[in-house]
Amino acid sequence: xxxxxxxxxxxxxxxxxxxxxxxxxxxxxxxxxxxxxxxxxxxxxxxxxxxxxxxxxxxxxxxxxxxxxxxxxxxxxxxxxxxxxxxxxxxxxxxxxxxxxxxxxxxxxxxxxxxxxxxxxxxxxxxxxxxxxxxxxxxxxxxxxxxxxxxxxxxxxxxxxxxxxxxxxxxxxxxxxxxxxxxxxxxxxxxxxxxxxxxxxxxxxxxxxxxxxxxxxxxxxxxxxxxxxxxxxxxxxxxxxxxxxxxxxxxxxxxxxxxxxxxxxxxxxxxxxxxxxxxxxxxxxxxxxxxxxxxxxxxxxxxxxxxxxxxxxxxxxxxxxxxxxxxxxxxxxxxxxxxxxxxxxxxxxxxxx
Amino acid sequence: xxxxxxxxxxxxxxxxxxxxxxxxxxxxxxxxxxxxxxxxxxxxxxxxxxxxxxxxxxxxxxxxxxxxxxxxxxxxxxxxxxxxxxxxxxxxxxxxxxxxxxxxxxxxxxxxxxxxxxxxxxxxxxxxxxxxxxxxxxxxxxxxxxxxxxxxxxxxxxxxxxxxxxxxxxxxxxxxxxxxxxxxxxxxxxxxxxxxxxxxxxxxxxxxxxxxxxxxxxxxxxxxxxxxxxxxxxxxxxxxxxxxxxxxxxxxxxxxxxxxxxxxxxxxxxxxxxxxxxxxxxxxxxxxxxxxxxxxxxxxxxxxxxxxxxxxxxxxxxxxxxxxxxxxxxxxxxxxxxxxxxxxxxxxxxxxx
Numbered sequence: 001x002x003x004x005x006x007x008x009x010x011x012x013x014x015x016x017x018x019x020x021x022x023x024x025x026x027x028x029x030x031x032x033x034x035x036x037x038x039x040x041x042x043x044x045x046x047x048x049x050x051x052x053x054x055x056x057x058x059x060x061x062x063x064x065x066x067x068x069x070x071x072x073x074x075x076x077x078x079x080x081x082x083x084x085x086x087x088x089x090x091x092x093x094x095x096x097x098x099x100x101x102x103x104x105x106x107x108x109x110x111x112x113x114x115x116x117x118x119x120x121x122x123x124x125x126x127x128x129x130x131x132x133x134x135x136x137x138x139x140x141x142x143x144x145x146x147x148x149x150x151x152x153x154x155x156x157x158x159x160x161x162x163x164x165x166x167x168x169x170x171x172x173x174x175x176x177x178x179x180x181x182x183x184x185x186x187x188x189x190x191x192x193x194x195x196x197x198x199x200x201x202x203x204x205x206x207x208x209x210x211x212x213x214x215x216x217x218x219x220x221x222x223x224x225x226x227x228x229x230x231x232x233x234x235x236x237x238x239x240x241x242x243x244x245x246x247x248x249x250x251x252x253x254x255x256x257x258x259x260x261x262x263x264x265x266x267x268x269x270x271x272x273x274x275x276x277x278x279x280x281x282x283x284x285x286x287x288x289x290x291x292x293x294x295x296x297x298x299x300x301x302x303x304x305x306x307x308x309x310x311x312x313x314x315x316x317x318x319x320x321x322x323x324x325x326x327x328x329x330x331x332x333x334x335x336x337x338x339x340x341x342x343x344x345x346x347x348x349x350x351x352x353x
Numbered sequence: 354x355x356x357x358x359x360x361x362x363x364x365x366x367x368x369x370x371x372x373x374x375x376x377x378x379x380x381x382x383x384x385x386x387x388x389x390x391x392x393x394x395x396x397x398x399x400x401x402x403x404x405x406x407x408x409x410x411x412x413x414x415x416x417x418x419x420x421x422x423x424x425x426x427x428x429x430x431x432x433x434x435x436x437x438x439x440x441x442x443x444x445x446x447x448x449x450x451x452x453x454x455x456x457x458x459x460x461x462x463x464x465x466x467x468x469x470x471x472x473x474x475x476x477x478x479x480x481x482x483x484x485x486x487x488x489x490x491x492x493x494x495x496x497x498x499x500x501x502x503x504x505x506x507x508x509x510x511x512x513x514x515x516x517x518x519x520x521x522x523x524x525x526x527x528x529x530x531x532x533x534x535x536x537x538x539x540x541x542x543x544x545x546x547x548x549x550x551x552x553x554x555x556x557x558x559x560x561x562x563x564x565x566x567x568x569x570x571x572x573x574x575x576x577x578x579x580x581x582x583x584x585x586x587x588x589x590x591x592x593x594x595x596x597x598x599x600x601x602x603x604x605x606x607x608x609x610x611x612x613x614x615x616x617x618x619x620x621x622x623x624x625x626x627x628x629x630x631x632x633x634x635x636x637x638x639x640x641x642x643x644x645x646x647x648x649x650x651x652x653x654x655x656x657x658x659x660x661x662x663x664x665x666x667x668x669x670x671x672x673x674x675x676x677x678x679x680x681x682x683x684x685x686x687x688x689x690x691x692x693x694x695x696x697x698x699x700x701x702x703x704x705x706x
Binding site for chain 1: 358359360361362363364365366367368387389436438443445450451500503504505506507508509510511512521522539540541542543545546547549550552553554561566569583584585586590591592593627630631633634657658659661662663664665666667668669670671672673674676683684685686
């Protein structure tokens with residue numbers, strides 16, 4: 001049907017693509033199935049197709065425990081666990097994405113394999129873009145999409161995990177609307193909206209892993225192509241680094257720690273936060289010395305039961321705060337019971353895995 | 354341009370709409386600007402247009418502090434604050450949405466007003482759908498969209514805050530893919546993807562508050578139209594009820610508490626969590642009695658400095674855990690310094706506002 005109004009866009013499924021396997025030429029397949037690609041189109045490819053041709057698969061041998069292999073693969077792909085409940089792990093991947101199960105999916109793949117996210121989907125997108133230009137002579141943008149959940153909304157939507165030839169964010173900061181109001185925070189994640197639009201025609205069961213968005217004016221990348229890197233929220237801007245239910249974590253007594261840099265600053269900040277949270281416990285924890293993940297904590301020279309209790313409360317709150325910031329800790333008392341001073345050592349690090 | 358492949362969709366901006374004001378007939382304006390609407394179209398309307406015609410505005414009198422009024426409006430619209438950093442408050446609204454600043458926007462509105470989210474955008478969508486049927490004789494679905502941030506991704510995307518005539522979630526649970534794998538968790542938030550697709554043509558500065566998605570097969574609502582209610586994540590499924598940076602909260606010493614039910618169970622759970630987190634502090638906090646927000650905490654009958662410190666650590670961790678669960682606390686020691694027992698009272702409640 002002809003467009004009744006100017007300024008519209010089309011979202012077109014690419015039919016007739018084969019099932020992909022490691023080593024297949026994805027670009028050639030797309031060029032063959034969509035010879036109508038044109039300059040300015042945005043080609044949105046499901047990450048699963050990219051992962052399959054790139055061999056980002058975990059074999060599931062006959063008789064193996066598919067679920068156990070899946071859980072192990074999640075651990076292997078994660079740089080940190082953000083939240084966990086039962087078999088559900090929300091983790092941050094090496095690429096910076098925070099996603100359930102590290103984006104590993106056990107569906108839309110033969111039962112003898114699991115599909116990981118592409119190692120570097122931005123690079124995959126750049127390569128695909130270059131090859132489509134070679135094969136068809138067209139200048140298109142490429143978005144690699146995956147299906148993510150959301151923190152406070154039910155249902156999944158597709159977002160971008162890789163991009164090439166298009167700016168991930170449309171930056172309206174500093175722009176002024178028609179009434180003179182400055183648009184301070186309006187940066188639109190246009191590649192995510194493209195991924196969602198493409199998913200409307202790709203669907204989950206229809207075996208259409210590629211769609212094309214046509215007619216959208218977008219900001220092309222010039223020089224360095226940052227791909228989807230601008231979408232990754234940096235730690236200092238993350239208000240939800242850990243799920244509350246998992247905030248206070250169980251730990252095996254005596255579990256090994258791997259020392260980690262920055263422990264003194266982390267302890268100082270944790271003590272500050274603990275003191276602010278517990279105004280009824282008006283004592284000060286002092287600390288000093290560091291190296292190899294150890295911070296000496298000086299509790300009191302002249303303790304009595306009340307100061308010991310108060311110091312303990314701050315120490316407990318500080319340790320929990322350290323856990324919230326991603327540290328693993330071990331407390332080792334140095335002062336002796338009934339003695340004239342209370343001193344201890346706080347060992348900090350990451351869990352030995 | 355004609356569609357080169359079957360199964361595509363179009364996203365069409367609706368041009369020529371006027372600036373809206375309270376009492377305007379939004380449906381009539383859309384019918385006038387888009388007489389080409391057809392059965393099966395999805396009409397995506399920016400929530401701001403809905404709020405304006407419904408008068409969901411906060412007046413900003415000349416000389417008033419616009420930012421102070423904005424912050425007050427955020428508090429008024431919030432049922433709880435999920436996280437806060439400086440002027441940024443992420444809150445849950447009465448409608449169940451978790452969103453920065455309660456979805457209140459100070460842009461794309463004259464400087465003498467702030468725009469709130471619609472009171473009930475599902476009802477707005479149903480009314481708009483019915484009126485468009487009356488005016489044009491067409492059976493369309495309606496989505497009311499707003500621009501939300503995401504927890505771990507930079508940039509904003511449009512999502513649905515209201516819907517009518519279309520199932521919010523496409524439920525693939527229980528379906529089986531081509532390889533026999535069950536798709537356990539695939540529920541696509543199709544109305545959110547529609548909102549994102551529409552935003553690609555509406556833009557932020559172009560003054561196009563309505564777009565139409567044409568050609569999408571969707572699940573129509575039969576009988577009760579739940580609108581966007583299925584998208585609201587229920588508390589028991591929320592792994593991120595509080596932001597970690599605000600987890601350990603500062604509090605005015607002596608601030609008043611309003612007693613709240615459930616304090617004994619909350620304290621028991623907090624002690625359990627604290628004990629699991631602090632295996633180096635092998636003592637048990639006991640508690641009993643409740644009512645009016647007070648829980649008696651029995652620390653030790655035969656304390657020494659080490660037990661006092663250990664008990665304090667658990668107490669501090671438990672208090673922080675209570676804060677994480679949304680309680681405000683006050684600790685009142687009852688046992689005397691140097692005495693033969695350590696007992697205290699923990700007052701629990703919500704902050705007096």
